[in-house]
Amino acid sequence: xxxxxVGPPGAGKGTQxxxxxxxxxxxHISTGDLFRANISQGxxxxxxxxxxxxxxxxxxxEVTIGMARDRMAQPDAAGGFLLDGFPRNVGQAExxxxxxxxxxxxxxxxLDLEVPEDEVVKRIAGRxxxxxxxxxxxxxxxxxxKAEGVCDACGGELYQRDDDTEETVRTRLEVYHTQTEPIIDxxxxxxxxxxxxxxxxxxxxxxxxxxxxxxxxxx
Ligand code: ADP
Ligand code: AMP
Numbered sequence: 001x002x003x004x005x006v007g008p009p010g011a012g013k014g015t016q017x018x019x020x021x022x023x024x025x026x027x028h029i030s031t032g033d034l035f036r037a038n039i040s041q042g043x044x045x046x047x048x049x050x051x052x053x054x055x056x057x058x059x060x061x062e063v064t065i066g067m068a069r070d071r072m073a074q075p076d077a078a079g080g081f082l083l084d085g086f087p088r089n090v091g092q093a094e095x096x097x098x099x100x101x102x103x104x105x106x107x108x109x110x111l112d113l114e115v116p117e118d119e120v121v122k123r124i125a126g127r128x129x130x131x132x133x134x135x136x137x138x139x140x141x142x143x144x145x146k147a148e149g150v151c152d153a154c155g156g157e158l159y160q161r162d163d164d165t166e167e168t169v170r171t172r173l174e175v176y177h178t179q180t181e182p183i184i185d186x187x188x189x190x191x192x193x194x195x196x197x198x199x200x201x202x203x204x205x206x207x208x209x210x211x212x213x214x215x216x217x218x219x
Contacts, residue, residue: 001024001026001080001082001108001109001213001217002080002081002083002100002105002106002107002108003020003024003026003080003081003082003083003107003108003109003110003111003213004083004086004087004096004107004109004110004111004187004192005017005082005083005084005085005110005111005113006110006111006112006113006180006183006184007112007113007114007115007198008115008117008120008173008176009120009124009169009172009173009176010115010119010120010121010123010124010127010169011113011114011115011120011123011198012113012115012123012198012202012205013030013084013085013113014028014030014032014033014084014134014135014137015137015143015202016113016198016202016205016206016209017030017082017084017135018135018137019202019206020082020206020209020210020213021082023206023210024080024082024213026077026079026080026081026082027074027076027077027081027082028081028082028084028135029068029071029072029077029081029082029083029084029086030084030085030086030134031064031067031068031083031084031085031086031088032053032084032085033084033134034067034068034071035049035053035059035067036053036134036161037134039053045063045067048063049063053162053163054162054163054168055168055171056163056167056168056169056170056171056172056175057171057175058088058089058175058179061089061091061092061095064086064088064092065092065095068083068086068092068096069095069099072099080108083096087183088179088180088183089179089180089182089183090182090183090186092183093183093186093187107187107190107192108192108213108216108217109192109193109194109212109213109216109217110183110184110187110192110193110194111194111196111209111212111213112184112193112194112195112196113196113198113205114195114196114197114198115197115198115199116199117173119199120173121169121173123139123142124164124169125164125166125169126139126140126141126142127139127160127161127164128140128145128149128158128159128160129158129159129160129161130151130153130154130156130157130158131156131157131158131159132151132154132156133151133153133154133156136151136152136153136154136156138151138152138158143202145158192216194212194213194215194216196208196209196212
């Protein structure tokens with residue numbers, strides 16, 4: 001399956017993607033994770049992206065689209081993928097459509113995670129991520145690790161993202177409303193959008209998501 005996950009920052013896209021990708025046997029492709037990996041490796045791409053990320057703004061399409069295209073061209077993504085954080089504006093959505101069309105492929109579903117704004121602010125404020133593997137995501141109160149600051153899955157060090165500050169979160173939410181939300185209408189016109197509530201336990205949300213994807217597959 002080729003799936004796009006959308007939802008505001010902190011909705012739980014990365015958390016759900018880790019489970020969904022495993023259940024569906026497709027790679028989880030997060031452009032945010034790819035940028036963070038480039039930053040920690042000190043690449044030119046990371047240097048280009050960093051200031052935008054720290055400010056909570058979108059990295060320019062010229063940089064982002066090429067990076068996403070390269071990742072989707074990897075052999076493990078030939079049979080499908082779960083995109084998390086891409087596309088993030090209509091231009092990126094059009095570029096993705098064009099990429100897929102050129103290979104006679106198409107998206108199967110766009111899973112829209114709905115969460116009230118006060119909840120995403122709380123989720124982002126307490127988010128902690130593992131240095132070894134960004135799929136290991138915790139929350140200081142909602143999903144605390146057994147030992148403070150240590151990843152349950154691999155023992156790695158947990159850290160708070162540089163852009164998870166109150167000020168940057170406000171900008172990221174505004175960017176989401178003005179630039180990313182329009183892609184939901186764009187995909188709705190293609191009949192691809194399934195919306196679920198991302199409130200409640202992580203496992204309940206995963207169950208909701210799997211059900212919604214199965215239904216959209218039948219439809
Ligand atoms: P996104 O990828 O959409 O930015 P994350 O998956 O990183 O969001 O989740 C943001 C924070 O919210 C993390 O700290 C995560 O542990 C927490 N979280 C995710 N899903 C839930 C949930 N259903 N209930 C409570 N907290 C959650
Ligand atoms: P995320 O990990 O998805 O929350 O993304 C973190 C940051 O990376 C965003 O605030 C943007 O600065 C940047 N980013 C991630 N994906 C994209 C994208 N598709 N387009 C532009 N910028 C992106």
